[in-house]
Amino acid sequence: MNARIPPLVGADLWQAVIRAAAGRCQCRGTCGKSHAKDGDRCGREHGGYQQHHGGGTVRLLAAPAEPADLLLPPHHVAALPKQALAAWCPTCHDAALTAARRTERAAAPAAPDALFDL
Known part of the structure; x- marks a missing residue:
């Protein structure tokens, strides 16, 4: 996939999300x-070059805009409307997903230790 070729599956949806984002990652600190330094929005653009995290060409993802929705199973994410999706660079997406998982674990009640239940 290069800067002009969309992914094989969901190309129309992906193109609509990337077009709405003007080809730029929509992360605003999540x-x-x-x-x-980028005007409070990630400066990575689809097809651009990233200097850090291994370098290479930036390939934007169309993924849920809300951090909690990043944890949805894939079949639920696939059913989300275009308005619920945002363009993410892989670095911001992975960091936001990690933060959402951390928040979910912190909010979950501690499971009792079954080994010592009497």
């Missing part, structure tokens, strides 16, 4: 970074 990943844990302020993105202050």
Whole structure:
């Protein structure tokens, strides 16, 4: 996949999300970074070059815009409307997903230790 070729599955939806984002990652700090030097929005663009995290060409993802929705199973994510999706660079997506998992674990009640239940 290069800068002009969309993914094989869901190409129309992916193109609509990326077009709405003007080809730029829509993260505004959900990943844990302020993105202050980029106007409070991640500066990575689809087809651009990333200097960090292994370098290479940036390939934007169309994924849920809400952090909690990042934890949905794939078949639920596939059913989300275009308005519930955002363009994410892989670095911001992975960091936001990790943060959402951490939040979910912190909110979950502690399971009793069955080994010592009497």
